[in-house]
Amino acid sequence: MTRNPEAVMLFAAGFGTRMGVLTKDRPKPLIEVAGRPLIDYALDLTGDLQPRRVVANLHYLPDQLEAYLAPKGVLISREDPDILETGGGLRAALPLLGRRPVFTLNTDAIWSGPNPLTLLRDAWNPDRMDALLMCVPIERTLGHAGKGDFTADAEGRITRGPGLVFGGAQIMKTETLMAVSERAFSLNVLWDQMHAQGRLFATTYPGRWCDVGHPEGIALAEGLIADV
Template identity: 65%
Template sequence: MLFAAGFGTRMGPLTATRPKPMIPVGGRPLIDHTLELAKQVEPRVIVANLHYLPEVLERHLAPKDVRLSREHPDILDTGGGLLAALPLLGAEPVYTANTDAIWQGPNPFELLRTAWEPDRMDAFLLCVEPASAVGHQGQGDFLLGQDGRLRRGPGVIYGGIQIIRTDSLRDIPERSFSLNLLWNRMETEGRLFGLTYPGRWCDVGRPDGIRLAETLLEAPDV
């Protein structure tokens, strides 16, 4: 599941005529960097959710074997967007991925797949140490225990890619909601896990992130 429905308001005029995933970074739209990594693990299906200026992404994704989940009239946030896309995705655990980050190093989807333990995990988040997060400001999102469990606190940064079970999505009454609600339940039950990414990562959330991401793409692999 590629999250591509947001408004990209922090990008200012760069998103006046195109959705944020279509902003070029390193000569390609942002979404193509994540899509290429996702296709390398050969998922059964790839779905992208659309809301803001959807026709731009529709034209771009049409030849790329990506199914589309259109959110109308309201945007549904990450949890609601994932729930709405389940008819296309199926009932099994899924990858979800933000489409506004650049990864330098091993394929993040492959790392999660290799270490996924379905018997004890409900969600498995790929996280980044602050020292490896290019241009990131803030204290981090989670504390990562020695057993791999996550709890809220200033520590590692969620990099935007995870494997998650979708069974509990229908237990949330709201139509539009964040996956944070699901993570909070999983944390309480001891089934929220994380993995530290061994490479470097750049969040392209603001215009200055474009330059930082392009510099990262040009740097030697770590």
């Protein structure tokens, strides 16, 4: 069995609380940016890969998202009654995703430049890596507060620290998900384990990236799109 990914997991279950009133009656992935639902920009990235399967996890106002995504061929993993966070959500979706490593992609960011998923695919080395994250140098980000999430060494291994922002795209092996006892948990749990084993890596995005997790990010993202 090849260890290259064939499926993409779209994280779309969150409440979008940072968006305030904009998510009162619709899920964050359906908020419009430059005249299109935010999740369309994530779907554009997956389309370049032509994966065998695209799966989205849903929890908040799921009927709206399922009605939008299902006709596009996206498989649905509903989280009910409770939201499962990124790790629990990914584990619950494994029957749809399959056993190979998977791409995961947040649906609240805009990328300007090369497709981050194809860059990840080209840099993926499962013999050395259990996860490969796409990170953005802090100076190439828009709408992000803070000093960054990770610091990388010369070989691309990462540790917690300033300088690089996780952009929300990665390739990850999924076997260790089954060892976590909690039903709802963050992927940070697995990243910490991979870091301890020297198998957590990042590649650096050469373009620009915008966080659209808050209302101010919409205008920033629209400006970034207009500059293309």
